[in-house]
Amino acid sequence: xxxxxxxxxxGWLNMHMSDLIGEGEGTMRVPVPAYLIEHPKGxxxxxxxxxxxxxxxxxxRIGGLAAYLGVEFEAxxxxxxxxxxxxxxxxxxxFLVNSHLHxxxxxxxxxxxxxxxxxxxxEWEAANDPDFYESPAFCxxxxxxxxxxxxxxxxxxxxxxxxxxxxxxYGHTPGHQSLKVKTGEGEVLLTGDACYLRQSLEELKLPGxxxxxxxxxxxxxxxxxxxxxxxxxxxxHDPDQWAANSEPPKRIV
Numbered sequence: 001x002x003x004x005x006x007x008x009x010x011g012w013l014n015m016h017m018s019d020l021i022g023e024g025e026g027t028m029r030v031p032v033p034a035y036l037i038e039h040p041k042g043x044x045x046x047x048x049x050x051x052x053x054x055x056x057x058x059x060x061r062i063g064g065l066a067a068y069l070g071v072e073f074e075a076x077x078x079x080x081x082x083x084x085x086x087x088x089x090x091x092x093x094x095f096l097v098n099s100h101l102h103x104x105x106x107x108x109x110x111x112x113x114x115x116x117x118x119x120x121x122x123e124w125e126a127a128n129d130p131d132f133y134e135s136p137a138f139c140x141x142x143x144x145x146x147x148x149x150x151x152x153x154x155x156x157x158x159x160x161x162x163x164x165x166x167x168x169x170y171g172h173t174p175g176h177q178s179l180k181v182k183t184g185e186g187e188v189l190l191t192g193d194a195c196y197l198r199q200s201l202e203e204l205k206l207p208g209x210x211x212x213x214x215x216x217x218x219x220x221x222x223x224x225x226x227x228x229x230x231x232x233x234x235x236x237h238d239p240d241q242w243a244a245n246s247e248p249p250k251r252i253v
Contacts, residue, residue: 003163003183005190006036007234008082008249009242010049013104014070020196020237021205027070030237032104034079035190036086036249037181041159042094045079046179046190048108051142052078062103065136079108085248090114095158096147097166099192099236100173101127102137110145117143118158118166121151123175126211169194169223171216172207178223180231183253189226193236194219201233 011032017024037044051061054073058066065071075081080090091114098106098119109117127138156166162182169178172193179190194216195201201220210216227233234252235241 002040003181003253004038005181005183005188005252006038006086006249007242007252008034008036008079009077009247010034010079010082010108011054011071011073011077011104013072013237015237016208019208021200021203022208023205028239029070029072030196030239031242032073032237033234033242034082034108035179035234035252036083036088036093037164037179039159039163043088043092044095044097044158044164044179045083045093045112046097047099047105047192048096048112049077049079050104051107051139052080052111054103054107062139063136065103078111080111082249097158097177097179098123098143099178099190099194100176101143102135102173102193103139103142104137105192106142107139109143109147110141113145113147116148116150118150118152118156119143120166120168120175120177121153122170123173123177124149124151126174167222169219171210171212171214171219173211176219180226181253185253187226187229187231188234188253189223189231190234191223191236195223195233196236197238198233198235198240200235201227 009031014027035046158164165180181188
């Protein structure tokens with residue numbers, strides 16, 4: 001069985017170091033990634049980047065976050081265009097998995113409209129309950145798009161063969177999840193925002209804003225354990241793992 005992973009940048013952000021690792025001065029230019037996993041039984045998109053409307057009216061879509069995060073998002077960076085560069089249409093995706101529902105991870109969901117969305121139940125509930133979780137990073141128009149929702153609780157084996165498994169890595173948001181993929185070259189973990197940077201893991205440094213610090217730390221320790229057992233890690237926003245500019249999708253494994 002051959003499972004392939006492709007990575008693509010869908011824009012960039014200029015994040016404050018204090019937001020990335022809870023301390024430090026200045027900013028870091030970080031990628032907004034999405035991933036295509038090809039399995040013999042189907043294709044999975046892990047995260048969908050930002051909504052295309054941000055290219056023309058970022059403030060209108062995400063308010064003050066646009067300037068605060070220094071959003072860089074040009075025509076051709078959106079997930080549908082990235083898939084087209086692979087000769088794929090948005091209807092060629094069989095499952096869309098959201099690590100969580102922030103605007104830079106679920107903004108392209110409406111473009112992938114012909115497949116179910118896999119999301120943790122607790123993430124969906126939090127994102128739809130303003131009394132429980134209020135954050136400008138959630139944009140309801142991103143994820144309330146009428147697609148079939150497959151709401152899961154904890155680990156979920158997408159194809160039933162252990163090759164592509166959603167694993168809970170709560171803390172960044174109430175229902176954050178990462179994706180564990182078994183390939184012919186070994187196991188790969190797409191951490192999502194459970195771990196922004198390699199530095200986050202090495203120093204157990206949390207972002208400036210997390211929903212639950214205790215859960216976030218536990219998730220970092222879980223990721224450490226997976227790496228110790230041989231998993232290759234692809235971090236949520238680490239620029240060292242990407243070229244300096246947005247580029248067509250490339251095979252990771």
